Amino acid sequence: MxxxxxxxxxxxxxxxxxxxxxxxxxxxxxxxxxxxxxxxxxxxxxxxxxxxxxxxxxxxxxxxxxxxxxxxxxxxxxxxxxxxxxxxxxxxxxxxxxxxxxxxxxxxxxxxxxxxxxxxxxxxxxxxxxxxxxxxxxxxxxxxxxxxxxxxxxxxxxxxxxxxxxxxxxxxxxxxxxxxxxxxxxxxxxxxxxxxxxxxxxxxxxxxxxxxxxxxxxxxxxxxxxxxxxxxxxxxxxxxxxxxxxxxxxxxxxxxxxxxxxxxxxxxxxxxxxxxxxxxxxxxxxxxxxxxxxxxxSPGRDLRKVLYNSWEATYFDVNAKDQIALAERAAMVGAELFVIDDGWFGQRSHDRAGLGDWTVNAEKFPNGLDELIGKVRDLGMAFGIWVEPEAVNPDSDLYRSHPDWVYHFPTRARTELRNQLVLDISNPGVKGYIVDFMSKLLGEHDIAFVKWDMNRTITEPGMQDHPLNRQKELWIRHVRSLYEIWAELRRRFPGVAFETCAGGGSRIDLGMLRYADQAWPSDNTDAFDRLSIQEGFSYVYAPKLMTCWVTEAVSGMNKRVTSLKYRFHSAMTGTLGIGANLNEWSEEQLREAAALVAQYKEIRPLVQGGRQYRLRALEHKSVDAVQYVGAGDMGEESVLFAFLHAQKLGDGLPRLRLQGLDPDKRYEIYGMEVDGAKDDGPEVDGVKGDGAEIDGVKGDGPEVERAKDVRSGRALMRIGVELPLRGDFDSLLYRIRELRQP
Structure with missing residues (x-):
């Protein structure tokens, strides 16, 4: 070479x-x-x-x-x-x-x-x-x-x-x-x-x-x-x-x-x-x-788990009882990983205090963190936890003990963003503190996942106890120390997965992804907004590394209303997560969600390991579509997601031409719906199927599928499939499998 x-x-x-x-x-x-x-x-x-x-x-x-x-x-x-x-x-x-x-x-x-x-x-x-x-x-x-x-x-x-x-x-x-x-x-x-x-x-x-x-x-x-x-x-x-x-x-x-x-x-x-x-x-x-x-x-070769995160359900109002109730519902819908977010430690009842004091809050968890972890494990899920080790609130025991541990200039005020400052993690004392408390947290508790957040840009870039002529090394030293901390924690706890998160979609790059198993691309979880965010992410970064949440029907970001199916389909194009308040979901919504999670688990190997194709032929028609192609037990397989923004003037949609298939192979096409919902299915080369009906009552297994049509890869890539999308914010999911002769 x-x-x-x-x-x-x-x-x-x-x-x-x-x-x-x-x-x-x-x-x-x-x-x-x-x-x-x-x-x-x-x-x-x-x-x-x-x-x-x-x-x-x-x-x-x-x-x-x-x-x-x-x-x-x-x-x-x-x-x-x-x-x-x-x-x-x-x-x-x-x-x-x-x-x-x-x-x-x-x-x-x-x-x-x-x-x-x-x-x-x-x-x-x-x-x-x-x-x-x-x-x-x-x-x-x-x-x-x-x-x-x-x-x-x-x-x-x-x-x-x-x-x-x-x-x-x-x-x-x-x-x-x-x-x-x-x-x-x-x-x-x-x-x-x-x-x-x-x-x-x-x-x-x-x-x-x-x-x-x-x-x-x-x-x-x-x-x-x-x-x-x-x-x-x-x-x-x-x-x-x-x-x-x-x-x-x-x-x-x-x-x-x-x-x-x-x-x-x-x-x-x-x-x-x-x-x-x-x-x-x-x-x-x-x-x-x-x-x-x-x-x-990427350090992790395994498929990423379907996670539930409790942040949008409770924010800082965290306690053992409510978290256990959420864990029970997360298990009902098929989550494999339960993650407790901010608010579990120190005097952390809001974002103005407690950051830096990484001990379990005894009032919120009187029996310790293990009570919640044990319940999560009994429900068949792994347990994950949120931390933000690089920052500190001035109202914290850590800052009161070590005010010089933060970046600052002695003659300037210390700018607070989100009521916090940034620690000089290249300082051996600070670095040791972070490694020690993280090692204690992971060593004493059955924790399988860490969401490492960083909600603070660096200001007043001055390092104490560092030569004046080498102050400008700060920007490099911080990153190198961060890598060293993550490398040490991964060495000590090889079974723990890490997610990088920083002010939404910051700190995502090929350097951080050598240590992080997955990344948080944006705090915006609006299902429609996420389509453009996730598309831009995918230009360089792999779908498996992208965490995507399903949140509420009314978007907290835009007050946009979308169906549960649409929200799940948007989040299923990466690593699936759920961040809604499940305590407020109806039994019908929980059943539908369980069936959608079961669908995702069936197609997860394709989404997280297959070849991704962004299908752009219908860009002018308000349609986003993405396809994943890979090999499975039944031969070559593919999954197609399509999303309609809005239908106008009664216009129909032209056929969507697929990519990445073998032109000489023949493929079965399946519609994937849940909870008794039925659609007419795709039309391929003028032939229309009967539609598929999937029983989503329990959600404890894969969907019931019926083949809609059989066509060659050549026909699918040159003639395409019909998209029976209607109205505003409609979506569909098709599964395509190689037809093997007995």
């Missing part, structure tokens, strides 16, 4: 569907040459060489530099910028060698070593390729080989040079609290487009990934170049287009208010920046990233 042509001085990285080529030109510049469909590396040799336009544009080859160090005639966004002990702020890096290694699992790694011409500093550029993936994992290792400090003013993970295209369309996401992961696209003109976070975590206002195409790519076709950064703190991705039409995307740790002092013999490792090329449009991009996460990023 990785080769070096000694004669031509070319490095080539080959995957099944792509080639990535760079080389050393006559000036010794590590110059990017090609990235796209597979080619022979030797064919790229004529592209290698320096270019000159004028004395003001004297080093155009550096516009496509593989490692863009700041110095000399380089004026684009740098990958590395340093300050030497003598005040010099210039780098002159020269090639010093390379090595290619192969691991037992088949992963190949290329390390290219660059060395400054005058100062003792090395940059190790590291490229990793895994078998079966059209992705390249990149990061850099900066090594101080001397005996004096070196200040890193910017140390980015990678620079991705794009090929010459007719146009450059950037796709990314933006958002806000309750409106995360909203897709945006725009043509890149000369200058810089900067995506970033300066808030201390990944942030819901943007997310650290990019996709670039020529302006014509769709879900199903077109060439797409993309990258996703694995860093859970301040980050920056810069897409820069020059006056000569070259585009380079540089990304890594945000250099705003950030420096790192590299002592003698020390090393600084940048986070991973994964890049890839997909010839099959945005859908192929997403499926490649999803499979990579399932196989090489």
């Amino acid at each position: 990785i080769q070096f042509d000694t004669d031509r001085r070319l490095f080539s990285i080959s995957t099944a569907g792509s080639s990535y080529v760079f080389g050393l030109n006559e000036k010794g510049v590590l110059q990017h040459l090609y990235w796209g469909d597979p080619v022979a590396a030797a064919d790229c040799a004529p592209l290698l060489g320096s270019r000159l336009h004028s004395s003001f544009d004297a080093a155009l080859d550096r516009d496509a530099e593989e490692f863009a160090y700041w110095g000399g005639l380089s004026y684009m966004e740098p990958t590395l910028k340093v300050r030497w002990h003598d005040g010099v702020r210039d780098l002159r890096m020269a090639y010093a060698g390379h090595r290619i290694e192969r691991a037992d699992d088949g992963k190949e790694t290329l390390t290219v070593v660059l060395r400054d011409e005058a100062y003792p500093l090395e940059a190790h550029l590291i490229y990793g390729v895994r078998p079966g993936h059209d992705l390249i994992e990149r990061h850099a290792l900066i090594v101080n080989t001397g005996d004096r400090d070196v200040v890193l003013e910017s140390a980015q993970s990678a620079a991705w040079s794009l090929p010459e295209l007719r146009d450059y369309r950037l796709t990314h996401v933006t958002g806000k609290w309750a409106g995360e992961f909203q897709l945006r696209s725009a043509s890149l003109t000369e200058g810089k487009k900067v995506l970033e976070s300066r808030r201390g975590f990944t942030d819901g206002h943007a997310n650290p990934w990019f996709a670039i195409d020529e302006g014509t790519a769709t879900e199903e076709s077109g060439k797409v170049w993309f990258g996703a950064l694995g860093w859970s703190g301040n980050w920056k991705i810069v897409a820069e287009k020059t006056a000569f039409g070259r585009v380079r995307v540089t990304g890594g740790i945000n250099d705003f208010d950030s420096e790192w002092t590299l002592g003698p013999g020390e090393r600084f490792e940048t986070p991973s920046f994964v890049g890839g090329y997909a010839a099959g449009g945005f859908g192929a991009m997403s499926r490649g990233l999803h499979r990579y996460q399932y196989e090489h990023v």
Whole structure:
């Protein structure tokens, strides 16, 4: 997969569907040459060489530099910028060698070593390729080989040079609290487009990934170049287009208010920046990233449990009696995991006090937490718990004992957001406190799941007992300490699953997902709003990693009214959760919910492990549709969800063409309804079925199904299925199975 042509001085990285080529030109510049469909590396040799336009544009080859160090005639966004002990702020890096290694699992790694011409500093550029993936994992290792400090003013993970295209369309996401992961696209003109976070975590206002195409790519076709950064703190991705039409995307740790002092013999490792090329449009991009996460990023390989969370039912009014009543109803509907949220500890009866005091509130739980845990376990569910270890209320025993444990400047007021401050978790005392109380909590109680929240951006970024000239290291130290804490807890408690949650959909990235089993994409649980949030999430992140709740019929966010079926269908496209007050649900609603949960458990392997297809052909008709394809005991299987926003002017809907099926196989199509509800079923190629009726009285097993029709994969993908959706906020669920001859 990785080769070096000694004669031509070319490095080539080959995957099944792509080639990535760079080389050393006559000036010794590590110059990017090609990235796209597979080619022979030797064919790229004529592209290698320096270019000159004028004395003001004297080093155009550096516009496509593989490692863009700041110095000399380089004026684009740098990958590395340093300050030497003598005040010099210039780098002159020269090639010093390379090595290619192969691991037992088949992963190949290329390390290219660059060395400054005058100062003792090395940059190790590291490229990793895994078998079966059209992705390249990149990061850099900066090594101080001397005996004096070196200040890193910017140390980015990678620079991705794009090929010459007719146009450059950037796709990314933006958002806000309750409106995360909203897709945006725009043509890149000369200058810089900067995506970033300066808030201390990944942030819901943007997310650290990019996709670039020529302006014509769709879900199903077109060439797409993309990258996703694995860093859970301040980050920056810069897409820069020059006056000569070259585009380079540089990304890594945000250099705003950030420096790192590299002592003698020390090393600084940048986070991973994964890049890839997909010839099959945005859908192929997403499926490649999803499979990579399932196989090489996510720590949990098991299917995610159906969870119930008590937050919206009780808020801070938590007590053993009410939680047990909720647990009984959660078990009735088929939940496998019961999670108690905020309010179980300290003097936590509201958000103004108690945060940081991680002891069970004796008034709320007079018999301790184990009374509730035991009841949950007796009901056949695992038990989970909410924590927010990085923050503290000023009204808490912890803060009164350790007021200097929070980030602050001595001469400034300590800004409170949500009545809380942020702990300096890089402080050994703070870090030890968190590891100790979490270890005690998990060690003394039968807890299988932790929802780790973080509802506070970082302000007044000052660290006590830390050198004044190294205060700007705070942003990096916080994230590294967070990773170390999670790694230690996962080592001590390998059977516990963790969910990352931060102010809604913040802190979701390929760095955090190496430790978290799943992620909370938004505090907005409105079933219709969630469709766009979950779609934007899915562009990079896998459905299995996305927690989705079913809440009340009247949305607390928008006062929108939707049916229970619609709310479940929306939440069933990821990892299913329930967050409603089940004590207020009728027996009929509980039975319907139980049947829907049973449906989800039947299709869960497909949703959480299959290939996802976002079906966009009906975008103009107010329909969202998503399909999952995988292999089951009965051969190839698929599940289709479709959602109608609103029907207008009596218009019908055209057929929906499926994807990902074998054109030569024949498939049975099943309607999936609950509680005696009946629909006419899909119409395929003019043939209509009788409809399916499912008994949902007990909800203790899978639905009753009746095949609606049998058609070839070719017909389903080219002719499609009818969508009998009507009115406002209607939805359906179809199951498609390969028909095997006896």
